[in-house]
Amino acid sequence: MKTIAILGSTGxxxxxxLDVIRQHKEDFCVSALSAGGNVAxxxxxxxxxxxxxxxxxxxxxxxxxxxxxxxxDIEILYGMEGLLAVATQEQSEILxxxxxxxxxxxxxxxxxxxxxxxxxxxxxxxxxxxHLIMPxxxxxxxxxxxxxxxxxxxxxxxxxxxxxxxxxxxxxxxASGGPFRGKKRGDLETVILADxxxxxxxxxxxxxxxxxxTMVNKGLEVMEAKWLFGVELDQIQVVVHPQSVIHSMVQYxxxxxxxxxxxxxxxxxxxxxxxxxxxxxxxxxxxDFYKLASLTxxxxxxxxxTGLHLALEAMRRGGNMPTVFNAANEKAVALFLDQKxxxxxxxxxxxxxxxxxxxxxxxxxxxxxxTEKAVYEYIDRGEKGIR
Numbered sequence: 001m002k003t004i005a006i007l008g009s010t011g012x013x014x015x016x017x018l019d020v021i022r023q024h025k026e027d028f029c030v031s032a033l034s035a036g037g038n039v040a041x042x043x044x045x046x047x048x049x050x051x052x053x054x055x056x057x058x059x060x061x062x063x064x065x066x067x068x069x070x071x072x073d074i075e076i077l078y079g080m081e082g083l084l085a086v087a088t089q090e091q092s093e094i095l096x097x098x099x100x101x102x103x104x105x106x107x108x109x110x111x112x113x114x115x116x117x118x119x120x121x122x123x124x125x126x127x128x129x130x131h132l133i134m135p136x137x138x139x140x141x142x143x144x145x146x147x148x149x150x151x152x153x154x155x156x157x158x159x160x161x162x163x164x165x166x167x168x169x170x171x172x173x174x175a176s177g178g179p180f181r182g183k184k185r186g187d188l189e190t191v192i193l194a195d196x197x198x199x200x201x202x203x204x205x206x207x208x209x210x211x212x213x214t215m216v217n218k219g220l221e222v223m224e225a226k227w228l229f230g231v232e233l234d235q236i237q238v239v240v241h242p243q244s245v246i247h248s249m250v251q252y253x254x255x256x257x258x259x260x261x262x263x264x265x266x267x268x269x270x271x272x273x274x275x276x277x278x279x280x281x282x283x284x285x286x287x288d289f290y291k292l293a294s295l296t297x298x299x300x301x302x303x304x305x306t307g308l309h310l311a312l313e314a315m316r317r318g319g320n321m322p323t324v325f326n327a328a329n330e331k332a333v334a335l336f337l338d339q340k341x342x343x344x345x346x347x348x349x350x351x352x353x354x355x356x357x358x359x360x361x362x363x364x365x366x367x368x369x370x371t372e373k374a375v376y377e378y379i380d381r382g383e384k385g386i387r
Contacts (some may be wrong), residue, residue, distance in 0.1 A: 005032035008098035055082025121147035130227030145273040152269030153247035153260035172249035219311020327375035328353035
């Protein structure tokens with residue numbers, strides 16, 4: 001039996017992780033959970049999975065949860081202290097990092113130092129701190145197991161070949177194209193929040209769904225893939241694949257391409273990470289090749305979806321620039337979700353931040369967190385009209 005801790009248990013990835021555990025109760029137990037503010041759902045999870053420790057975002061939410069679970073023997077913490085406690089909880093073997101944003105960096109690093117394997121769904125951790133995370137994981141002898149469908153597909157297509165010493169020529173990172181595939185910038189001037197949240201294939205959280213609509217998400221995934229698989233940026237090619245059947249591919253030196261295919265269901269990569277290196281039965285829909293009309297592929301439209309181009313620029317510049325890119329996107333998407341800016345202004349704010357926030361060549365953890373703060377302050381000044 002494997003013991004699991006989850007950061008972000010009430011979000012999309014967290015709830016689907018618990019779905020997988022629910023299907024395989026004989027193989028997993030849950031030792032710790034963290035959530036933001038959804039204490040009603042967290043209470044249900046506590047009563048079903050019986051963790052010893054939980055954490056929520058604020059002291060107020062912790063008080064609410066203590067009242068709801070007064071009949072249970074459970075430790076309830078909050079804030080970053082709580083996240084760090086969940087990440088390093090003594091009984092856990094695997095930490096599922098399903099929180100959104102850069103708040104996942106410190107808990108992930110703490111879990112690595114504590115010897116936990118990481119089922120990674122928080123891409124911002126590697127985008128901003130991959131140069132710190134990957135060497136630390138290697139030094140501590142822990143596994144970084146990707147949960148994103150694309151990175152899991154690359155991992156599944158490569159790890160057997162890697163063991164034989166075969167080298168990657170190119171990673172083919174697939175993208176659905178999101179809800180606005182085929183549209184031009186003029187078409188996007190008037191799109192509203194509901195349009196951006198209507199993804200054609202995947203069921204995801206609000207933030208990542210908007211990231212898919214801007215194709216910023218694919219830029220973040222390119223950065224993540226570079227660190228996960230130790231390849232050069234020019235070895236990663238984004239391919240728009242609207243059907244979301246091929247989740248990504250690896251091309252080898254001899255020209256052979258190995259791909260991982262499946263239905264667009266996050267439970268598959270989640271379960272693969274939890275059971276790795278084994279595969280187990282998953283009670284979900286199977287891919288039916290008789291029903292597949294076609295599989296099509298397109299070049300991404302970098303002129304319309306400038307977020308992808310900006311991500312590549314940030315990665316090439318290096319230093320703290322990926323952090324600037326990521327933090328600016330987080331802030332801009334939050335403003336868009338609050339309907340304070342228009343859709344196209346997300347990429348505009350990212351570009352402005354990259355042009356104006358000071359560059360740091362070799363950022364440590366404090367530099368990364370200070371860069372995030374500097375980006376937020378820069379955008380806030382603009383929102384107040386004093387930039």
